[in-house]
Amino acid sequence: MPHLMLKDLPRYECLLEAAREFPDLDASAAEAYLHLLRTADEVFALNSTQLTAHGISHGRFGVLMLLWRSSEPRTGDVPITQGPCGPRTPAELADAAGVTRATMTGLIDTLERDGFVVREADPSDRRMLLVRLTKKGENFLARFLPIHFREVRGVMGALSESERKTLVRLLGKIQQQAAKHAPTSDSASKLT
Amino acid sequence: MPHLMLKDLPRYECLLEAAREFPDLDASAAEAYLHLLRTADEVFALNSTQLTAHGISHGRFGVLMLLWRSSEPRTGDVPITQGPCGPRTPAELADAAGVTRATMTGLIDTLERDGFVVREADPSDRRMLLVRLTKKGENFLARFLPIHFREVRGVMGALSESERKTLVRLLGKIQQQAAKHAPTSDSASKLT
DNA sequence: CGAAAATCGTTAGGAGCCTAACTTTCAGCT
DNA sequence: AGCTGAAAGTTAGGCTCCTAACGATTTTCG
Structure with missing residues (x-):
């Protein structure tokens, strides 16, 4: 079920070194990128284990x-009309x-x-x-x-209440950016 | 390729409402959890699109x-002995x-x-x-x-240099916590 | 009204990943 | 030496997801 191949992520210094060969490589961007995918993968795997254990x-x-x-x-007092x-x-x-x-x-x-x-x-x-x-x-x-x-x-x-807020805020920024990059629905918006 | 089913995440107030029925539901935890999986999914999907476009x-x-x-x-001056x-x-x-x-x-x-x-x-x-x-x-x-x-x-x-650092730090905490929960390799460590 | 387009759910076939069992080869013992 | 066990790579079969094409039904519109 893992999405991100790479058991151990390259260390930051390796990224810096690779950046010498590839000027497009932004080391801190790549680091954040890898950690994001990696963490989500691990959390997901945990969930998967739990689900599998319950046969679903x-x-x-x-x-x-x-x-x-x-x-x-039906939690509130809403009538179960339809x-x-x-x-x-x-x-x-x-x-x-x-x-x-x-x-x-x-x-x-x-x-x-x-x-x-x-x-x-x-x-x-x-x-x-x-x-x-x-x-x-x-x-x-x-x-x-x-x-x-x-x-x-x-x-x-693992996170405090305020850390969770921060995380959600940062993730939201990434989502927005990703949505911009993605030609999901209407690709004929900006970049032709 | 998406991992997280749910196109639109439940809003925070819905989580709070559901928490009335399930005392174990921590609304802010669930929110952060969903955003993490969702963002990673979107970033991953972007990458997938790119990879598919290049036939791999x-x-x-x-x-x-x-x-x-x-x-x-071979980037440095390491001899290519073996x-x-x-x-x-x-x-x-x-x-x-x-x-x-x-x-x-x-x-x-x-x-x-x-x-x-x-x-x-x-x-x-x-x-x-x-x-x-x-x-x-x-x-x-x-x-x-x-x-x-x-x-x-x-x-x-989408993130500044310091925001990236913060993100990596928060994700690291989650990873650590996930590793604790996961009986990945040696399950006979703490909880028997 | 009646043909064309749209929508519903399904089937057929493919890709990627898994586990379990196998064949071949090497390493450790007696 | 010779047997046992471990490790390498592969094969076989399963699961989940995908895209493409299909019959059945409804809607649209000339």
Whole structure:
């Protein structure tokens, strides 16, 4: 599951040396870049381990989370009239999760096989399906989420409240910059 | 290639609300956690796009980088006696890259098919192979690395020099904490 | 109304990574 | 020497994700 190849990152001095050969190499930028990918990878791996131990994959967990967010307006005193608050159909789930519809089909297949969700026909549009958490799926989340949240708290416990704020701020800047560089949706914006 | 499912992160207030149901949910920890994974994902996706545009995958690029690090003691005035400085064999490469030997076999297969590397028999141990960059592989790196470094500089250009330092420091703390949580290698250290 | 375009979910095939089992070769003991 | 165990690289099979193409249904519009 790791994204960043390189078990041990090159040391700063190595980067400086390499920068002599490649003038485009900015040592401190590269260092921050590598650490970012590396840290995220490690945190991700931790999460992966936990998920695997509970017999579920990242993709499937993501789907369950989305369904849970969709079908959970019951904490307050909101009447459960219809609750059309989140993604329900495979296409919506795929969009929210950032995967293709084809991938979502596979994820739902497995989740349905394991009894965590069910597919129901949409009465108003026969092309569509509605995906719903089963009791078993809800029970799984009720059991697993506290464990998950404890791990998140444990890992991020390395930072103080203000450090977390700083981190989020710095990451936000990087995200913005990355979005600028990325010709994600409309590439015909600035640089032709 | 994205790791983090969830296109749009839940807002802070949603986290706070969910924390009412799950006392283990630490809103600011979860926020930092999500931003970390999300930012790394975006940066990674950017890199992926660039790599794909040049017809190479992450795994293969990682191998090339490792080989390049291995076979590059020639910048200084180090005699090129033998240069036993980095990973050369598939097993060493797998270890350095953090993948299994089986995976490395596949990566080298493709790299060799594309003419970027060659496998040579180790004269002293007939079990081993030595993997070497070809001229074509070196040319590829010479052409691609400047582009890559420019992108890294571009993305991390969002941060000032001191902000980069802060980021690296905070990420380091998280890494340490993650390492504590992870029963990676020796699980029989503290918590039995 | 009825053909064209769009949207839904699915299938087929590929890439990258994994684990588990194998063959070949080397190293250590008795 | 000869056997046992370890290590190198590979193969086989599985998982998750992708893109591309498909039939089924709905919407759009001449």
